[in-house]
Amino acid sequence: MDYVLSLLGPLAQGAAVTLKLFAITLVLAVPLGLALALARVSRFAPLSTAVNGYIWLMRGTPLMLQMLFIYFALPFVPVIGMRLQDFPAAVAAFALNYAAYFAEIFRAGIQSVDRGQYEAAKVLGMNYRQTMRRIVLPQMVRSILPPMSNETITLVKDTSLIYVLALNDLLRAARGIVQRDFTTTPFIVAAAFYLLMTLALTWGFQRLEKRYAKFDE
Amino acid sequence: MPNSMSDTTRDVPMVEARDLRKAFGANPVLRGVSLQVRRGEVVAIIGPSGSGKSTFLRCLNHLETIDSGHIAIEGETLATTDAQGRCSYAPDAALRRICRKTGMVFQHFNLFAHLTVLENLIEAPMVVQGLPRDAAIARAEVLLAKVGLSAKRDNYPARLSGGQKQRVAIARALCMEPDIMLFDEPTSALDPELTGEVLRTMRELAEERMTMLVVTHEMGFAREVANTVAFMDQGELVAARPAADFFADPGHERARAFLRHML
Numbered sequence: 001m002d003y004v005l006s007l008l009g010p011l012a013q014g015a016a017v018t019l020k021l022f023a024i025t026l027v028l029a030v031p032l033g034l035a036l037a038l039a040r041v042s043r044f045a046p047l048s049t050a051v052n053g054y055i056w057l058m059r060g061t062p063l064m065l066q067m068l069f070i071y072f073a074l075p076f077v078p079v080i081g082m083r084l085q086d087f088p089a090a091v092a093a094f095a096l097n098y099a100a101y102f103a104e105i106f107r108a109g110i111q112s113v114d115r116g117q118y119e120a121a122k123v124l125g126m127n128y129r130q131t132m133r134r135i136v137l138p139q140m141v142r143s144i145l146p147p148m149s150n151e152t153i154t155l156v157k158d159t160s161l162i163y164v165l166a167l168n169d170l171l172r173a174a175r176g177i178v179q180r181d182f183t184t185t186p187f188i189v190a191a192a193f194y195l196l197m198t199l200a201l202t203w204g205f206q207r208l209e210k211r212y213a214k215f216d217e
Numbered sequence: 218m219p220n221s222m223s224d225t226t227r228d229v230p231m232v233e234a235r236d237l238r239k240a241f242g243a244n245p246v247l248r249g250v251s252l253q254v255r256r257g258e259v260v261a262i263i264g265p266s267g268s269g270k271s272t273f274l275r276c277l278n279h280l281e282t283i284d285s286g287h288i289a290i291e292g293e294t295l296a297t298t299d300a301q302g303r304c305s306y307a308p309d310a311a312l313r314r315i316c317r318k319t320g321m322v323f324q325h326f327n328l329f330a331h332l333t334v335l336e337n338l339i340e341a342p343m344v345v346q347g348l349p350r351d352a353a354i355a356r357a358e359v360l361l362a363k364v365g366l367s368a369k370r371d372n373y374p375a376r377l378s379g380g381q382k383q384r385v386a387i388a389r390a391l392c393m394e395p396d397i398m399l400f401d402e403p404t405s406a407l408d409p410e411l412t413g414e415v416l417r418t419m420r421e422l423a424e425e426r427m428t429m430l431v432v433t434h435e436m437g438f439a440r441e442v443a444n445t446v447a448f449m450d451q452g453e454l455v456a457a458r459p460a461a462d463f464f465a466d467p468g469h470e471r472a473r474a475f476l477r478h479m480l
Contacts, residue, residue: 114327116326120327120329121329122279122280123278123280123316123390124390125313125317125345125346126341130345134344135329135340139329139331215331215375216330216375
């Protein structure tokens with residue numbers, strides 16, 4: 001038991017890195033994903049096609065590869081080339097990658113809103129922007145909550161990929177102790193950390209779903 | 218810019234549609250429809266399913282675009298066709314302003330599901346007309362009282378019956394203070410026992426001299442409330458005459474056959 005308690009400190013430090021990456025990714029990827037989704041449903045074909053290509057690229061290659069590319073190869077790319085520190089490089093890769101997934105969820109949510117809602121907004125004189133902001137997006141939220149819950153839980157666990165940039169996230173911290181002490185107990189404690197985080201997320205999303213369910217009682 | 222408030226507009230038709238044509242792909246839905254509606258006139262548009270009634274109505278407020286023809290609302294041109302047959306619409310801002318002269322009620326209500334009854338009414342006046350919230354609420358409460366739904370102001374649409382939803386939808390359209398009301402089969406999605414309350418609300422509106430175009434299958438409403446009955450079949454407006462005359466003699470074989478079938 002004392003051994004388990006002695007693990008909490010170092011693992012909590014790892015969990016802090018994990019949570020920091022998780023939170024920053026979410027804060028960046030949600031608005032970016034929304035912008036991509038709106039561009040994707042835009043009637044301006046070049047924009048829609050470009051976003052389609054971006055989503056294909058980001059979903060079609062491994063997140064780890066994207067992270068390695070941004071860290072190691074981006075500095076040598078002409079024009080946009082720049083050197084990022086390890087954590088910012090990870091954040092950039094995560095945000096760009098998750099924005100693509102969120103964009104598809106948002107797009108599906110936007111398209112699930114009944115055409116009649118657009119028509120009602122139009123005959124009341126609302127323009128496209130007002131219709132989206134006031135009528136469509138608020139109704140989209142309800143239908144995207146279950147897939148968003150899925151995706152954010154995946155994000156919590158995907159954060160463990162940053163070990164390839166030698167960042168000390170929760171899992172890497174646990175593995176370090178496993179290798180030092182020749183016991184697998186740290187893995188179990190790390191699993192408990194992950195479960196707690198996803199439990200909090202699940203609970204949060206369930207509350208949100210309840211709040212939005214009142215519309216169709 | 219034409220001034221719609223001047224006295225001369227009294228003689229201008231509220232709605233003028235000339236030779237409207239429209240096809241969905243190779244399938245013609247409007248084959249030269251013309252209609253004039255005077256101020257305060259109630260026109261019932263009847264006809265078999267697929268005759269183009271709803272499409273015609275939806276062209277008048279730009280929910281559908283026409284291929285050719287001329288549409289003017291209170292003398293302001295919404296769409297027109299030049300000598301070469303090219304159809305053009307008014308520029309965006311003008312288009313929205315002209316369309317705002319009309320309010321519309323849909324078959325499936327289309328209330329905003331995430332807003333309460335009151336919020337459904339005040340949304341557009343606040344967002345589109347820039348009305349302060351208090352003023353919008355005051356306006357909305359008068360209309361809710363009028364359609365008999367003051368008690369439901371804080372309910373979400375999902376909690377209302379079909380008849381109540383449609384009365385809210387009428388109040389929501391009126392809240393933008395339109396000059397013309399378009400009704401697209403307003404009772405077709407309702408259980409028979411709920412149509413009465415909606416028709417009553419529409420009758421009251423007609424008695425207040427609102428200009429109304431009503432696509433409907435309710436022959437009783439057409440006979441008792443409408444001034445004019447327009448009969449459409451296969452994309453053509455076959456007959457338009459005063460309601461009493463129409464029901465005495467539609468004056469056209471297809472209309473006669475339709476009436477025999479409906480009555």
